[in-house]
Amino acid sequence: MAARDQHGPGSPWGDHAPGARENQDFRVVGRPLPKVDGLAKATGALAYADDIVLPGMLHAKTLRSPHAHARIKSIDASRALALPGVHAVITGESMPIKFGVIPWTQDENALAVDKVRFIGDPVAAVAAIDEDTANDALKLIDVEYELLHAFYDPQESLRRAEPAIHEGNKGGNVSKHVHLAFGDVDQEIGRADVVVVDAYSFHGTTHAPIEPHCAIGHYGAEGVLTVWSSTQITHYVHRALARVLELPPQKIRVIQPALGGAFGGKSDPFSLEFCVAKLAMITRRPVKMLYTREEVFYCHRGRHPMQMRYRTGATKDGRVLGVDAKILIDGGSYSSFGLVTTYYAGQLLTGPYAFPSYRFDSTRVFTNKPPCGPKRGHGSVQPRFAFEVQLDQVAEKLALDPIEIRRRNFVGENVTTVNGQRITSNGFLECLDEVERASGWRERRGKLGFGRGLGVAGSMYISGTNYPVYPNEMPQAGVQLKVDRSGLVTVFTGGNDIGQGSNSVCAYVVAEELGMDVGDVRVVAADTDLCPVDLGAYSSRVTFMVGNATIDAARKLRRQVVDAVAEAWKVEPRRVRLIASQCIDLEDTGRAIPIREAFHIAEARFDTLGSTGSYNTPKLGGDYRGGTIGAAPAYSFTAHVAEVDVDVETGRITCSNVWIAHDCGRALNPMLVAGQMEGSAYMGLAEALIENHEVNRFGLHSGPNLLDYKLPTSVDTPELRALIVESIDPEGPYGAKEAGEGPLHPILPAISNAVHDAVGIRLKHLPFTPGVVLKALRALRAQDAVTAPAARDGGKR
Amino acid sequence: MRTLRLQVNGDTLDTAAPAHWTLLEVLRYRLNLTGSKQGCDKGDCGACTVLLDGKPHLSCITLAAMAEGHEVVTIEGLMPLHAARGGEGADPIQSAFDRCGALQCGFCQPGMMLSARALLDRNPCPTRGEIREALSGNLCRCTGYTQIFEAVELAVAESLGVAPAPRSWEEQRMKPEDAQRVAREAAAALARARDEGAR
Numbered sequence: 003m004a005a006r007d008q009h010g011p012g013s014p015w016g017d018h019a020p021g022a023r024e025n026q027d028f029r030v031v032g033r034p035l036p037k038v039d040g041l042a043k044a045t046g047a048l049a050y051a052d053d054i055v056l057p058g059m060l061h062a063k064t065l066r067s068p069h070a071h072a073r074i075k076s077i078d079a080s081r082a083l084a085l086p087g088v089h090a091v092i093t094g095e096s097m098p099i100k101f102g103v104i105p106w107t108q109d110e111n112a113l114a115v116d117k118v119r120f121i122g123d124p125v126a127a128v129a130a131i132d133e134d135t136a137n138d139a140l141k142l143i144d145v146e147y148e149l150l151h152a153f154y155d156p157q158e159s160l161r162r163a164e165p166a167i168h169e170g171n172k173g174g175n176v177s178k179h180v181h182l183a184f185g186d187v188d189q190e191i192g193r194a195d196v197v198v199v200d201a202y203s204f205h206g207t208t209h210a211p212i213e214p215h216c217a218i219g220h221y222g223a224e225g226v227l228t229v230w231s232s233t234q235i236t237h238y239v240h241r242a243l244a245r246v247l248e249l250p251p252q253k254i255r256v257i258q259p260a261l262g263g264a265f266g267g268k269s270d271p272f273s274l275e276f277c278v279a280k281l282a283m284i285t286r287r288p289v290k291m292l293y294t295r296e297e298v299f300y301c302h303r304g305r306h307p308m309q310m311r312y313r314t315g316a317t318k319d320g321r322v323l324g325v326d327a328k329i330l331i332d333g334g335s336y337s338s339f340g341l342v343t344t345y346y347a348g349q350l351l352t353g354p355y356a357f358p359s360y361r362f363d364s365t366r367v368f369t370n371k372p373p374c375g376p377k378r379g380h381g382s383v384q385p386r387f388a389f390e391v392q393l394d395q396v397a398e399k400l401a402l403d404p405i406e407i408r409r410r411n412f413v414g415e416n417v418t419t420v421n422g423q424r425i426t427s428n429g430f431l432e433c434l435d436e437v438e439r440a441s442g443w444r445e446r447r448g449k450l451g452f453g454r455g456l457g458v459a460g461s462m463y464i465s466g467t468n469y470p471v472y473p474n475e476m477p478q479a480g481v482q483l484k485v486d487r488s489g490l491v492t493v494f495t496g497g498n499d500i501g502q503g504s505n506s507v508c509a510y511v512v513a514e515e516l517g518m519d520v521g522d523v524r525v526v527a528a529d530t531d532l533c534p535v536d537l538g539a540y541s542s543r544v545t546f547m548v549g550n551a552t553i554d555a556a557r558k559l560r561r562q563v564v565d566a567v568a569e570a571w572k573v574e575p576r577r578v579r580l581i582a583s584q585c586i587d588l589e590d591t592g593r594a595i596p597i598r599e600a601f602h603i604a605e606a607r608f609d610t611l612g613s614t615g616s617y618n619t620p621k622l623g624g625d626y627r628g629g630t631i632g633a634a635p636a637y638s639f640t641a642h643v644a645e646v647d648v649d650v651e652t653g654r655i656t657c658s659n660v661w662i663a664h665d666c667g668r669a670l671n672p673m674l675v676a677g678q679m680e681g682s683a684y685m686g687l688a689e690a691l692i693e694n695h696e697v698n699r700f701g702l703h704s705g706p707n708l709l710d711y712k713l714p715t716s717v718d719t720p721e722l723r724a725l726i727v728e729s730i731d732p733e734g735p736y737g738a739k740e741a742g743e744g745p746l747h748p749i750l751p752a753i754s755n756a757v758h759d760a761v762g763i764r765l766k767h768l769p770f771t772p773g774v775v776l777k778a779l780r781a782l783r784a785q786d787a788v789t790a791p792a793a794r795d796g797g798k799r
Numbered sequence: 800m801r802t803l804r805l806q807v808n809g810d811t812l813d814t815a816a817p818a819h820w821t822l823l824e825v826l827r828y829r830l831n832l833t834g835s836k837q838g839c840d841k842g843d844c845g846a847c848t849v850l851l852d853g854k855p856h857l858s859c860i861t862l863a864a865m866a867e868g869h870e871v872v873t874i875e876g877l878m879p880l881h882a883a884r885g886g887e888g889a890d891p892i893q894s895a896f897d898r899c900g901a902l903q904c905g906f907c908q909p910g911m912m913l914s915a916r917a918l919l920d921r922n923p924c925p926t927r928g929e930i931r932e933a934l935s936g937n938l939c940r941c942t943g944y945t946q947i948f949e950a951v952e953l954a955v956a957e958s959l960g961v962a963p964a965p966r967s968w969e970e971q972r973m974k975p976e977d978a979q980r981v982a983r984e985a986a987a988a989l990a991r992a993r994d995e996g997a998r
Binding site for chain 2: 055209
């Protein structure tokens with residue numbers, strides 16, 4: 003296995019160590035190559051879930067609860083079943099076993115059993131000859147509800163345990179509570195020269211991938227269930243299906259077709275995967291279910307609303323002494339990844355700045371709203387926003403440059419944070435240098451005139467987590483290579499390519515290691531029948547873990563080929579090199595064969611050619627309960643500078659430029675890394691300014707469509723500049739770390755800080771709508787009217 | 800149910816579908832042209848964009864019957880039509896999207912590329928502002944649009960035979976004066992091309 007502890011002290015990427023000659027000699031790594039599936043996507047040839055049509059396929063639809071919190075007294079589907087064209091109707095009692103992505107908090111049913119917990123909770127599903135018939139049938143299902151008091155305010159859920167949203171939950175309506183303290187926070191803040199205490203809030207946003215969720219179930223005569231699903235975690239869907247449908251896992255095959263965006267929103271097992279499976283088993287016909295856009299909004303799993311209170315103490319030269327946080331998290335109606343969210347809300351704040359002392363108390367409660375879950379930058383975007391604004395407030399009090407205060411608190415490389423997280427490579431200072439340089443910070447900040455400003459913020463994020471959601475000793479990523487006599491190498495990986503390009507990373511790695519053309523490597527991914535297990539596309543783990551597993555597999559294969567050729571040529575193996583689709587003798591340049599022939603020699607010498615590789619994290623994390631949550635084999639670092647214009651008449655903020663500097667370890671493909679950085683900044687920017695997953699006092703989403711839920715268009719998005727910083731991580735594949743989630747974080751606080759620079763108001767509650775801005779401006783003017791005369795008087799004396 | 804005679808990607812095709820079906824439904828479920836995507840089914844996202852007589856239309860809010868008598872081009876048609884004109888490989892827009900990293904999940908991009916194709920057909924040398932405007936009906940959730948703009952600009956530059964301006968991430972890797980010079984030269988070449996086009 004390719005982890006440091008299994009290979010001794012050396013780097014898992016061995017001869018590509020920093021400074022090694024090969025380091026400057028990459029042939030594939032570091033190049034802006036197209037993706038392996040780019041042209042298939044460009045020509046419309048690649049099949050996404052809804053593009054798959056099976057013979058005799060039925061279409062399914064879901065009946066959803068119109069009530070936020072109610073007991074189901076009865077369900078009568080007889081009228082629906084009598085409708086011509088309807089083949090089956092299922093309800094909660096068809097699949098009563100609960101599931102949930104975290105094994106300790108399994109509180110969901112495929113279809114509601116006994117009660118519903120939010121408007122949109124699935125209650126029944128119909129399979130019919132077409133969508134129209136299925137929709138008609140939904141109207142014929144009679145459900146009798148008994149209404150219960152519904153919770154919309156997380157403060158109320160905290161105070162009031164009855165009626166319990168989840169009966170039998172130990173903490174009443176509290177989903178999870180975490181309290182962790184490191185060092186003596188009260189003492190450290192007590193000796194601080196400056197203390198800032200303030201409240202911040204995050205409103206709630208959703209992923210809104212352009213592809214709605216879709217699944218197809220097929221139950222073969224031989225008793226094998228196949229489910230195609232737009233999931234980003236095939237393996238967990240596989241496990242959940244086996245549990246809920248009570249089928250042996252070896253009788254289930256899960257396939258992720260091309261995926262049209264996820265951003266965390268396709269990480270949980272969803273109702274539709276179970277429904278199509280069950281309906282296929284009942285009808286013995288293939289069944290497809292495609293969510294409407296409205297259903298996508300209601301099934302949600304988006305970013306948690308948080309109410310946050312932070313207290314930071316610092317010395318007069320700006321060094322942070324202690325941070326004290328209290329966070330209330332609105333989880334919505336189910337647990338989802340909430341246990342992890344509650345930890346991440348505190349655990350991921352301890353870099354890129356050193357905290358001598360830190361304490362957080364974070365509580366997630368249930369409410370009768372669509373369930374929240376992981377969205378790009380899971381759990382840490384909201385606290386990061388609060389802290390980075392607070393750090394600017396500290397800098398303001400001390401009259402320190404906001405970039406300078408961030409430099410002074412740099413946690414450093416190869417250190418352990420106050421909560422026991424091991425940080426290895428850390429390019430945060432270079433990130434600050436890059437945004438400072440590229441934005442013209444020194445020349446321009448404070449000199450842009452009233453209404454225009456620059457703001458900075460930093461962040462840290464995990465590059466994979468060492469904590470598989472179900473504890474086990476097996477590798478977190480596995481890869482298999484198969485060699486064809488044609489010279490083609492096929493990579494089999496359980497990794498989920500959700501558009502981030504993980505399949506391309508596999509191909510790049512194999513091409514690099516075997517000296518092949520990327521076009522001669524094919525990737526088969528995310529099919530549980532064909533591919534070794536990978537834990538899926540979450541926690542920014544795929545490039546790091548699958549990349550390392552692929553290196554491991556490719557090195558083993560290369561060794562076989564080199565040894566076989568060396569034996570045939572009667573030379574030392576070190577003289578044999580695979581390069582440019584050739585196998586050459588380094589000391590006899592006349593001797594070269596196509597790599598295909600080298601494969602033939604190896605197959606003849608050893609056996610059918612192939613290899614496996616895997617990756618597991620080393621032992622990581624603090625030695626306390628929860629100490630491994632947030633422990634990653636590497637951390638990425640980001641700094642943003644945002645430039646804003648604030649229209650004081652309308653209150654509208656326009657962000658015109660964003661400079662994004664991100665330490666991704668090594669850019670395996672700078673073009674794809676830049677795409678992740680730009681896409682992250684765009685997404686965070688929208689969360690700061692326009693997006694709002696608002697659930698009103700009736701439990702209804704205020705605009706569950708792509709017009710009212712405002713995604714930035716091409717005219718709303720600022721100029722985004724990707725500044726790649728490479729710290730060359732000691733354990734990442736060729737030194738790479740994540741790039742898909744970290745670069746989202748700083749934009750929210752950077753905009754708030756830029757607005758302060760522009761017009762002097764501190765925006766602490768998201769989103770920064772024109773109304774919020776105008777109110778803050780009015781408050782500032784009222785305050786000025788009081789203080790300005792005094793200031794003038796002071797000036798006279 | 801009504802019968803439909805549609806001209807799609809150069810072919811005349813006869814099919815039948817319920818009268819209320821949209822062009823998107825007929826393309827996807829009758830003609831098996833699944834490259835046009837359904838993201839919202841109500842005209843908000845643009846993933847279903849197809850060309851009708853060369854102009855971008857939202858096929859999810861266009862009745863299939865209304866497309867009769869018009870030439871429909873879907874994403875599947877771009878490469879064959881390019882080949883029929885003697886071109887090699889994919890349409891230059893598709894190729895530029897591929898080479899600029901503009902295809903992340905790729906779900907919105909069939910619509911996006913058709914909007915871009917229509918733009919270049921009527922304006923072979925658009926400014927970034929014009930590109931932004933022309934693509935504003937196509938939502939992309941992955942890229943932040945930058946690499947899409949760069950792709951359209953690359954296709955433009957290649958069609959004119961000039962060097963494109965450095966891409967967002969390339970600027971950092973060049974000396975500032977070189978980046979500025981390349982950007983200036985590209986802008987000048989495009990301005991010349993625009994002037995010539997205007998004359």
